Amino acid sequence: MSMYRIDFNDFFTSAFSVDCILFGYSDGEIKALLIKRAMQPFENLWAIPGDLIYPDEDLEQAAERVLFELTGLNNIAMHQSQTFGKPNRHPQGRVITISYFALLRIEDFEVKASSWAGDVQWVSLKNMPDLAFDHNHILSSTYEMLKLKLQNEPICFDVLPERFTLNEFQQLYEFAFEQAFDKANFRKKIKHIPLIAHDEKQQNVKHRPAKLFSFDKIAYFEGIEQNRYTFKM
Amino acid sequence: MSMYRIDFNDFFTSAFSVDCILFGYSDGEIKALLIKRAMQPFENLWAIPGDLIYPDEDLEQAAERVLFELTGLNNIAMHQSQTFGKPNRHPQGRVITISYFALLRIEDFEVKASSWAGDVQWVSLKNMPDLAFDHNHILSSTYEMLKLKLQNEPICFDVLPERFTLNEFQQLYEFAFEQAFDKANFRKKIKHIPLIAHDEKQQNVKHRPAKLFSFDKIAYFEGIEQNRYTFKM
DNA sequence: TTAAATTATTGTCCAAATTACAATAATTAA
């Protein structure tokens, strides 16, 4: 124990926040939802939406609250990324921030600026301005985490609709990894993932409609339990 | 923004801690270094060593301090795993804890119980008792993170000596993943990792000594920069 | 000094996965 051990209560002088990185894809690009700060510090700079966590609030709950306040979206799974805590990262005090992310389909909802900020916008990762705080760093680390999790956990099904076509599935990976895959080969690659094929087909498309699939959670978790399986993309 | 937005300063009522999971291998098993708590809460229960973070202390710095106090070891890279923050996880107040881990060679050092606790011990993951707080959960999540990072980042070189034999390299993965690999095949698998082969050989072994290698950081990071490379095991 | 024992290192063969690309099937729109 350190020399300068102090009273337990003296430690209760920090705040913690969540920062929510919402990734979305459109026009062949991955974008993040940013807000323009309407107040000090970093007034008028773009920033990742975040908020302090209430004292009795769970971390994920806080992340989902921020998402809801910004987008009106509910029931979107948020994934924890990393925690950032350099002593001086927040000019007003010691604030340690836990980053969460989600992957969304931009066209699925309307952003509501709400009380947050003057402006809310999807910004391409390719074209990122200087952000408030250490948010550039948080954003790029979290993008790496997104890719890592897409490769090792079935989080793709959090963002895909309940029933999806194999092409939609493929496009998600194409957008996230910014590269095209061969259709036939992609289908071979996902053969090990338990999917349920439905009789239903895509509607309202002006070409041959694709078959709809859904993720077979039960079979998946059975495979995981029995250690006979690991998700790999 | 939530209805019950309160003053900024009211949020500074929480504490942060780091929990340091030290994984080590010996006798063909992965073990974690645990302490027996000498005080309330959870007195006499085994726990992951951790400590509150000082107000002006960086997270990694705190993790390295805990490691040092417990083992006397310096300059071991600690890796961030996940952050745990259920409101009631600590009976004395809201404490959010950030878990860090390191992988060590048990025979490389002596544990010093120091002021920490009555007892310090390496405990096999196979044979884990009920731990204090939510430490069983933290431990198993962090073990998963260790394996994930071993597969996707070159953290193995943090724990290997600067110059190592290919067998030592292989054994590290064998211990972590609890399975044996074929020597010849392992060598093929790591062909893409930039290693420097030295003329030097293993000393004091009673058999043909193996050649020593070291990790070529420069070549590695060049490959990463230029996007011509991803670490995969 | 030599042979046996031990471990390092390299090679080979076969099966499985990956890649590039082609062929066929189903549907819409004209």
Next chain:
DNA sequence: TTAATTATTGTAATTTGGACAATAATTTAA
């Protein structure tokens, strides 16, 4: 009915991965 479009399946070549054998280098014991 046909052209256009996209879905789906197939095939052949290449690369990777796993099982196992062969050879090389070194120590130890006879």
